[in-house]
Amino acid sequence: MTLNRRQFIGTSAAMAAALSAPMVKAQGKPRVVVVGGGAGGATAARYLAKDSKGGIDVTLIEPTRKYYTCFFSNLYLGGFKEIEDIGHSYGGLAAGGVNVVHDWAIGVDRDAKTVTLAGGGSVPYDKLILSPGIDFVEGAVEGWGLSAQNAMPHAYKAGSQSELLKAQLMAMPEGGTFAMIAPPNPYRCPPGPYERVSMVAHFLKQNNPTAKIIVADPKPKFSKMALFQEGWANHYDGMVDWIGEDFGGGNVSVDPNAMTVTIDGEETKVDVCNVIPAMKAGRIADLAGVTDGNWAPVNATDMSTKADADIYVLGDASSQGDMPKSGYSANSQAKVCANAVRGALTGSKVFPAKFANTCWSLIAPNDGVKVGATYEATPEKIAKVDGFISQTGESADLRKATYEESEGWYTGITSDMLG
Amino acid sequence: MRVFGIIFGVAASVISTVAVADKFGDPAAGEKVYRQCKSCHQVGDGAKHRIGPQLNGLFGRQAASHDDFRYSKALMRAGTGGLEWHADTLDAFLENPKAIASGTRMSFRGLKNPQERLDLIAYLRVFSDSPANIPEADPTASPTDHDIDPAILALKGDPEYGEYLSSECTTCHQTSGGDDGIPSIVLWPEEDFVLAMHAYKNKNRSHPVMQMMAGRLNAEEIAALAAYFAVLEE
Known part of the structure; x- marks a missing residue:
């Protein structure tokens, strides 16, 4: 829908009367700013540019020039992928008409409707989509802070942290100890810590078979627990010691200088310590004032925030209901959001929201498992409709097919996100 | 796993057994229908794999499960995922092979006539273990629930x-x-x-x-x- 200035003035009274009337700018195209180029933000930017066919001015603000997927970064630790296999450029998005700005978004002025950049200047928006992923809750693990992330990496944002953890894993002395401090709910990628345990165990079984893995976990149970525990018993018998909440797994402190971990009063000297602290929405969501506690509550129909109808939050940073925090979920939410935002700005047809998620995990070579569900928008939240999970005792052929399927999904979702 | 069988079981318990029995095929008529299959498949004594796999002992077998035959990836995936050959799955496959395994190499447009499918399935059933000897074996042929409106x-x-x-x-x-x-x-x-x-x-x-x-x-x-x-x- 395009109107020249005179038509616009002539029809503006009628437009104002129609509640569902799209926003029509007297001058220039409607502007969408997306902050964060991961599974949520990149997908939203790409779909908005693609589906509006140039009718919306889409700017993506993302500080890094190369995006390393958090999904499959455990496979890098296990030696199944090279780091470059999980690294992607933003060239495809730029070619698809997205204005990619490599900078940090450090503030949002909701009255002026602008995003402030660390490099100076600001970017105006009609609709703002925040997809900043996660940050860590300060003081969540006693003795650990971001200043200790080199001694005890989190490796829960992929890239240099993944490489650091891999280097430390490779440098472990024979028979050494790898410790993981697992996070409390809710957190990014529910099966992620346990897939990581599996991949570390696989690496150690090949290279350092007398080494041990200790997991201190504040939770009594975790995603795909039966499948992982079956897999650890089958492939890595006796190597993994999982200490859950019942055994004091939540009562943990670390000393990054001494490289010790104290679990329920018992101090252990370790060689590598992977601390995955409690999480919260990426900082820009807080700065925009759309969070309530650690996360940003959103409306299920379009991912708009409860705090501001022109600001949307996707993926890990959002508090939406039943969907797990995963790359697949963020990608799914981004498409619903992009459809709704395009409708609001250009009057295009808005279709009902449908969401889905599947998480594949690799336990050992050719031993893949998955869990998934579909979701719908209700007035209260994104609500689960239907789901499935891999079963214990499945055939080796089925597990291999599941792993191969995850490889296919990786190719699919990365091209769906980044073009 | 027999996803198909479970569904059929439920349906069969609702439908009267007489109606089911009426829908059994005729093996003699099926032998004539089978002529269309013969250019690629063998069945009976001494049957060997040719362009398609031999069809003895088909009933109750996982799809794509002969180790010495090269199947399409699609059919292998279907077999691994739980597809077994029974009257109901065969009926769906024979109606349109690509509806059950999109990438199957079986380049056959399918038998649109339901009676011809029932007869063919009854004929192929002769070359699998007999229900008379094995009480839990598949029935000779059965109606299906896969037809779409x-x-x-x-x-x-x-x-x-x-x-x-x-x-x-x-x-x-x-x-x-x-x-x-x-x-x-x-x-x-x-x-x-x-x-x-x-x-x-x-x-x-x-x-x-x-x-x-x-x-x-x-x-x-x-x-x-x-x-x-x-x-x-x-």
Whole structure:
């Protein structure tokens, strides 16, 4: 829908009367700013540019020039992928008409409707989509802070942290100890810590078979627990010691200088310590004032925030209901959001929201498992409709097919996100 | 796993047994129908694999399970996922092989006549272990529940709606048609696409993700997706 200035003035009274009337700018195209180029933000930017066919001015603000997927970064630790296999450029998005700005978004002025950049200047928006992923809750693990992330990496944002953890894993002395401090709910990628345990165990079984893995976990149970525990018993018998909440797994402190971990009063000297602290929405969501506690509550129909109808939050940073925090979920939410935002700005047809998620995990070579569900928008939240999970005792052929399927999904979702 | 069998079992317990018995095929008539299969398949004493695998002992066997025959990846995937050959699965496969395993190498358009399928299945049943000897063996032939209403096939999909819905598919399936670990779904004939999706929806195809995805799509939505993907160009 395009109107020249005179038509616009002539029809503006009628437009104002129609509640569902799209926003029509007297001058220039409607502007969408997306902050964060991961599974949520990149997908939203790409779909908005693609589906509006140039009718919306889409700017993506993302500080890094190369995006390393958090999904499959455990496979890098296990030696199944090279780091470059999980690294992607933003060239495809730029070619698809997205204005990619490599900078940090450090503030949002909701009255002026602008995003402030660390490099100076600001970017105006009609609709703002925040997809900043996660940050860590300060003081969540006693003795650990971001200043200790080199001694005890989190490796829960992929890239240099993944490489650091891999280097430390490779440098472990024979028979050494790898410790993981697992996070409390809710957190990014529910099966992620346990897939990581599996991949570390696989690496150690090949290279350092007398080494041990200790997991201190504040939770009594975790995603795909039966499948992982079956897999650890089958492939890595006796190597993994999982200490859950019942055994004091939540009562943990670390000393990054001494490289010790104290679990329920018992101090252990370790060689590598992977601390995955409690999480919260990426900082820009807080700065925009759309969070309530650690996360940003959103409306299920379009991912708009409860705090501001022109600001949307996707993926890990959002508090939406039943969907797990995963790359697949963020990608799914981004498409619903992009459809709704395009409708609001250009009057295009808005279709009902449908969401889905599947998480594949690799336990050992050719031993893949998955869990998934579909979701719908209700007035209260994104609500689960239907789901499935891999079963214990499945055939080796089925597990291999599941792993191969995850490889296919990786190719699919990365091209769906980044073009 | 016998997804198909479970569904049939439920249906059979509701339908009267007389109605079921009336639908058994005639092996003698089936032998004539089988002539169409003979250029690729052998069955009976001394049968060997040719262009297609030999068909002795077919009933109750996992699809694509002869170690010494090279199957399509699609049929292997279906077998691994739980597809077994029984009267009901064979009936669906024979009606349109590509609706059950999209990438099957069996280049056969399918038998549209239900009676011919029943007769052929009854004929092939002769070359599997006999129910008389094995009480729990498959019945000779049985009605099916996979037929889809011709009105569903006649639906004209809205490609614009299909494009929106397709974004749920493209998280896994590549729009480029690339096929590694997950099959290509672009440029399919619309009818095959619709049949395949309804086979997942009705749980006649075995993949849990696809059963879930197709399960909540209605007939118009499936038609819309078929319309969109049928003409998708990169």
